[in-house]
Amino acid sequence: MKRKADKPQAAAPVSAFAARKARQQQAQSAAAAVEKPVAFEPAGEPPSKKARRSPEEATAGEQERTQPRRSTRRKDVDPVEQPAEEARRVTRSHKAPQPKAQDIAPSTEEHASSDAESEAENAAVEEANGVGFTPLQGDDDEYESPADTPVQMQDFPLSKTRLNKNNVVYSDEHRLCVRIKEKMSLVFIGHYDLWVKRGVVSLMGAKLHPSSRVYRVYAPSTHSLPVIKCVSGVDGAAEVEVKSCHSGIYRLRHLSPLYERVWNSKNTAADKLTLKNVSPSTKRTFSVLYTSADDSLKRHLRPLHLEKQWSSAIKSLSQRGGRLRALICGPKGSGKSTFSRYLLNHLLSPAPQTETSHRNTDGVAFLDLDPGQPEFSPMGQVYLAHLRSPVFGPPFSHPSLDDSRNGTIVRAHHIGANSPKEDPDHYVLAAKDLMDRYRSLLADYPQCPLIINYPGWIFGLGLEVATYLVSSLGLSDVVYMSDKGPAEVIEPLGQAASQAKVPLTILPSQPTDFVSRSSAQLRSMQMQSYFHMTHPSDMETPLWHGQPLARTQPFQVHYSGPNQDIQGIMVMGSQIHPDLLSEVLEGSIVAIVAVESSNALLGSTSTPDSTTTTPAVAVDAASDIIMADDDDHTNRPQPATTDLSSNIARTPESLPYLFAGSGSSNPFDPRKSHSLGLALVRSIDPASHTIDLATPIPSSRIQRARQHGHALVLVRGLLDNPNWAISEDYYAARSEQKRYRDSLEKLAKRNTSKAVVDAEEARRQQRVAEMLKDRVRRASTNVPWMTVIEDHRNRQADGAAGTQREKGLWKLRKQAYAGSGSEGEGDW
Known part of the structure; x- marks a missing residue:
């Protein structure tokens, strides 16, 4: 008779916490068995060069080289695939620097395995025939990389409720x-x-x-x-x-x-x-x-659970009600955004007054100071949002708030980069201006709490900025999202909080070990969602359109002439020659900034008294649009228009190049300007002096700014290139071709009784197929970094290998110490 302990038991699903802890212990034991830790090196840092081997190890290595090696090549490699297989083997053995995660688009192998599994997903899912991305080298992100080591796909429990006829x-x-x-x-x-x-x-x-x-x-x-x-x-x-x-x-x-x-x-x-x-x-x-x-696609799915300390901290902070002014900070990947989202939703819960002493009727203010991973805005901006309803979804499901039921953007400033380290002074001025706007918001909503989301720029100069904000913004709480320090961050932050008489709460970080998208890919998804989202006035929820931006109706503006709409064009960063402005501008992401004063340029000596004929023309153009539906506009006084002509130089295309500064252009004063949103410059027509823009900014917002006499300026920052926009037409063509093939297959299955297909119908189908194929070919020529692969067998064979890199998992490696290079990071 077997004892109970001897009975074989099935492997039960394990939780995400247990699996993460087991992987960490396994990695630590493996590292200890391979090499001895060096006392003066930080944990996790690789040695600068290979260790010198002992004579015994050298002898063993020489014997190993003389022994015949067992071939590891797959035996089923097709002769046609052998050159590609050899190239892949050479690439894997090459010692070039590993490409960084945020610059690697989905690889060819990832597309193959992805689309092979998604055939059953939806009829419109594209097949993986023909695109390979060239990985970029030399980025400075040291914190995430493709998962080179195989990851055990474990069965994680998700739901505790099992559906049956009773529930x-x-x-x-x-x-x-x-x-x-x-x-x-x-x-x-x-x-x-x-x-x-x-x-x-x-x-x-x-x-x-x-x-x-x-x-x-x-x-x-x-x-x-x-x-x-x-x-x-x-x-x-x-x-x-x-x-x-x-x-x-x-x-x-x-x-x-x-x-x-x-x-x-x-x-x-x-x-x-x-x-x-x-x-x-x-x-x-x-x-x-x-x-x-x-999950039929066998994806890396995990439930969203919180640490007990997180839950207790959220409950404690919510007890402050309308007096809450909390700054959430910590290293990159520590869970700041998740904690802020949970705290926001908890404060916005429509709980009865009997459950808590505070009933939220004034909403919650959300001050997002993270331009690299904003919650309710596209990249490169800091903003103050007023939320009135909980939000359930990742940032790319709400990339903007456009006076919707969920909330609205009170004021935003364009930083022009994913990191505030490019111009910390301008960043601090923007944060202080948004805090002033929050104090003005309290006049209408006196019981409105505030949540401030600070980026992962917490070392070096970023720590100085954080301590300055703690001591100057009048906070009620500071939350640091890492119980592992380091001490050189905790001590100055705690000292600043103590001097400001603000409690400092330290919580454990809750990072995710593996993710299916890198930081750069998530930024691209959020930016693409931003440009394709619309807010119909008769609907409470947003809608997304699936048409490429190149095929949508552009928003045309005049940059010169009697109907001038754009008063200036600024390029942040190094000064460029005016002759190159059109090349720098075309095909880039720009911010539409409303300048409220003539001396809005920081360090500029221009005064509101400077005059030119351009502002008067702009006023007339604005009044024609704004007062079109106003019956009594003849006696309305014309607003004064901001004059920026003293700092504008005309290019050969008559573009108004706005530059003030030495070496780099001075940004606009946040107290005298604000951002309306982002736009994509599709084309510039020097003959008609017009620029075609693709932008989701409502026309009413632009008209309101012009009605107040604000000058509109296009600001070209240091954001990621919109590669996603350039390749949209290609993927749309592939998707259309895939849908047509599927429709023909379904039609053939329904008409199995017919032995002969009508000749005229067959010719028509052939013409449509050739036309769609030609569209794919023409669209691929517009994307130079994409390689069309005619022989798809190589990719299918690679996808069958099933490594974690091919499955699209990215491994996060968080380092929270001052010498890790976090200060130079652009992703948080």
């Missing part, structure tokens, strides 16, 4: 209503509308009570999945309805491979249980997951 209230092809018992949870992947009908549930820090309000939730595989947990219920259970939504964000997968394999794929076992009475091909925009093994 499924009703279901159809669009909706699913379930009962969740107290302390039980349910996880969905995809995007959906959530309606709490009975009981109280928690979601991403918010406690949602029964009401008629419907919340839009975005749960992509690129981030940890939000967990719906029952806090309290009626008869011990809460009742929620989850409904499919069609915002159009899934259309972005036709424009970029970064959006592939992001949402739900095939129906899971739980989905099939609740879709018994409908067509087998029916699929909702969400899927229920019990464990990560339920």
